[in-house]
Amino acid sequence: MPALTVAMITLNEAQAVAKVIDEIRTALKENAMDAEILIIDSSTDQTAQIAEAKGARVVRQFPPQGYGNAMARALLEARGDVVVTLDCDDTYPTEKILELASMVQSGNYDIVNASRLERRPAAMPYPNYLANWLFAFTSYLVLGVKTTDVHSGMRAYRRSLLHAVSFDPRGPALPVDLLLKPALLGYRLAEVFIPYRDRIGNTTLHRWSSTWWTFKRIFRLLPLRFAGPSHRPVTVP
Ligand SMILES: Nc1nc2c(ncn2[C@@H]2O[C@H](COP(=O)(O)OP(=O)(O)OP(=O)(O)O)[C@@H](O)[C@H]2O)c(=O)[nH]1
Ligand SMILES: [Mg+2]
Structure with a gap:
């Protein structure tokens, strides 16, 4: 079993995928880490072949079943003890992969969230930035979870957590659950700030349905806030 899985999901990312994989390999080589690169692909272009x-390691999910189902599949297919996710569109800094992974490997954290929102990245339009800020603020008010970015696609997860916690992959905005639910269950969350770049290729983001689902996911986690420590799993070292 590899120590690390770098997991991505792809919907027609043929323009970006070669560059992203090359960058990941460069980042991993710096540490000669035992790692696999996993892709759940739903493309009609050449992404899978490239x-x-x-x-x-490419797993086909076709026809496309949406972000949530693809990400859920990626997280369960991953074989590494630590799973680092990122978009396959050149937006996230691959040079941060090992830093995030090592924070989980050290045993101090179960999830490390790479936040894009220390300040507004030039690559993020104002409406998206304001929406993300509002989502983070709402998460703190409603759930008491301190985070600046509930929608980051770049995170490191302890694999055992991904199998111990159930997630609802239906509908947009799954990253919200993947961050807030474990935090409410007592898993240890850390956040680091990262730069965020312009995308290669076209976005698949559906702004309004994603916003609706983000609030829905936040509010329906409210009972967990008051469930108490006895309902919480023991963190797996
Ligand atoms: N396999 C699979 N991948 C998907 C699907 N929908 C989106 N993706 C991938 O999920 C990742 C995130 O989607 P993006 O289009 O980048 O969405 P976003 O990051 O919210 O928006 P941008 O800021 O424009 O990048 C990308 O790597 C997409 O190719 C899907 O239905 N199936
Ligand atoms: Mg993206």
Whole structure:
């Protein structure tokens, strides 16, 4: 079993996938880490073929079943003890992969969230920035979870957590659950700030349904806030 899985999901990312995989390999080589690159692919373009030629483990999910179902599949297919996710669109800093992973490997944290929102990134339009700020503020008010970015696609997870906690993959905004639910269950969350770049290729973000689902996911976690420590799992070292 590899120590680390770098997991991505792809919907027509043929323009970006080769560059992203090359960058990941460079980042991993710095540490000679035992790692796999996993891709859940739902594309009609050449993404899967390019990724396979670059040595990634590609699992096809076709026809596309949406972000949530693809990400849920990625998290369960991953074989590494630590799973680092990122978008396959060149927006996230691959050079941060090992830093996030090592914070989980050290045993101090179960999830490390890479926040894009220390300040507004030039690559993020104002409406998205304000929405993200509001989502984070609402998460703190409603659930008491301190975070600045509930929608980051770049995180490190302890694999055992992903199998111990159930997530609802239906509908947009799954990253909200993937962060807030474990935090409410007592898993240890850390956050680091990262730079965020312009995307290669076209976005798949559906702004309004994602906003609706984000609030829905936050509010329906409210009972967990008051469930008490006895309902919480023991954190797996
Ligand atoms: N397999 C699979 N991948 C998907 C699906 N929908 C989106 N993706 C991928 O999920 C990742 C995140 O989607 P993006 O389009 O980048 O959405 P976003 O990051 O919210 O928006 P941007 O800021 O524009 O990048 C990308 O790597 C997409 O290719 C899907 O239905 N199936
Ligand atoms: Mg993206």
